[in-house]
Amino acid sequence: LSLHDALPIYTQEDIKEIVEYARLRHVTVIPEIEIPGHSTAALAAYPQLSCDTTKTYEVSTCWGVKDDVYCPSEFTFKFLEDVFTEMLPLFPSRYWHIGGDECPKTRWKSCPKCQSKIKELKLKDEHELQSYVIRRVEKFLNKNGKKLIGWDEILEGGIAPNAALMSWRGVAGGITAAKSGHPVIMTPNTYVYLDHYQASMDISPLANGRICALEWTYGYNPIPKELTEQEAKHIKGVQANVWTEYIKTPEQVEYMAYPRANAVAEIGWSSPEHKNWEDYLDRLQYQF
Ligand code: ACM
Numbered sequence: 001l002s003l004h005d006a007l008p009i010y011t012q013e014d015i016k017e018i019v020e021y022a023r024l025r026h027v028t029v030i031p032e033i034e035i036p037g038h039s040t041a042a043l044a045a046y047p048q049l050s051c052d053t054t055k056t057y058e059v060s061t062c063w064g065v066k067d068d069v070y071c072p073s074e075f076t077f078k079f080l081e082d083v084f085t086e087m088l089p090l091f092p093s094r095y096w097h098i099g100g101d102e103c104p105k106t107r108w109k110s111c112p113k114c115q116s117k118i119k120e121l122k123l124k125d126e127h128e129l130q131s132y133v134i135r136r137v138e139k140f141l142n143k144n145g146k147k148l149i150g151w152d153e154i155l156e157g158g159i160a161p162n163a164a165l166m167s168w169r170g171v172a173g174g175i176t177a178a179k180s181g182h183p184v185i186m187t188p189n190t191y192v193y194l195d196h197y198q199a200s201m202d203i204s205p206l207a208n209g210r211i212c213a214l215e216w217t218y219g220y221n222p223i224p225k226e227l228t229e230q231e232a233k234h235i236k237g238v239q240a241n242v243w244t245e246y247i248k249t250p251e252q253v254e255y256m257a258y259p260r261a262n263a264v265a266e267i268g269w270s271s272p273e274h275k276n277w278e279d280y281l282d283r284l285q286y287q288f
C-alpha cells in the first residue's frame, strides 16, 4: 500500500454521508479533532503552528507519541477556530471530542512563545498551559452550542469547567472527574481497548501490547465502586476503542472488534446483578 492508500482522505461529502448513514440507525457520530498533541500532520502542512517555525515537519507514518505538538500561539488558536468553524456544520452532535491526550511538554519548555504565554497568564507550568488551551477551546465550542469531551489528561493543570472526560489510562481519572461533577465515559485500556490482543500472542495476528480477553471485557463494571450513588450518576457510559495502528483492513477491524464489542454492549446495558458469564457464552453462540 502507498501512504495515500493507507490513509483515507474524507471529503466533506463523505463525512456528510457517514454522519447521515449513522443517524438513520440512531447512532450519533462524534468527531475527535486532536489538540494539542498528535498534530504532526497539521505541523507538516503549516510549520507556523509549531514551537520551532524554522523546522519542517513530516506526517507520521508510524504510531507513537511525538514531541512536536501545536504551539499555543494566537496563530494556532486562529487556525483551530477556522478548522472548527468549517467542521461545525458537518458534525451536528452535541458533544465534540478534542483529544487532549499524550501531549509531551518538551517543546513548550524551550519555546520563547510558550514561556512568555505562561508568564503573561501567570500560569504555574506547562500543564497549566495545556489546561489553558483546553479551556479556551471549550469556550469557543460552548459558544457554538457544543460540549467538550477530552481524554483523562485534561485533568492535569485543572479540568475545563464544563468538560466531559473519557477515562482511558485506567479508572482513576474517571473517578476524580465524576467526584467533581463532570460527565464521564469509562474506556479503560485494560478492559475495553479492542486493538489489544484477544488471545495468546503465539497464535494471534500482530496486535497492540497486552491481552484484553473477552472474559475481562465482560467482567468489567463501568461504575467504579469508589463512587457514591449520587456520584455514579455522572458515569454516562462505557466506550471501546479500536485504534488501527496494527490493523490494515476493515476485515481485521471486525476480527478485533468481535466478539468483545458484543460484551461491551452487554456491560453497558445490563446491571452487574444480571450478568452471568456462562449464560453469556451460551447466548454468544447465536451471535457467531
Ligand atoms: C488514547 O488511547 N491515547 C486515548
Ligand code: ZN
Pocket (backbone or CB within 6 Å): 050, 051, 070, 071, 072, 107, 108, 111, 112, 113, 114
Ligand atoms: Zn511554543
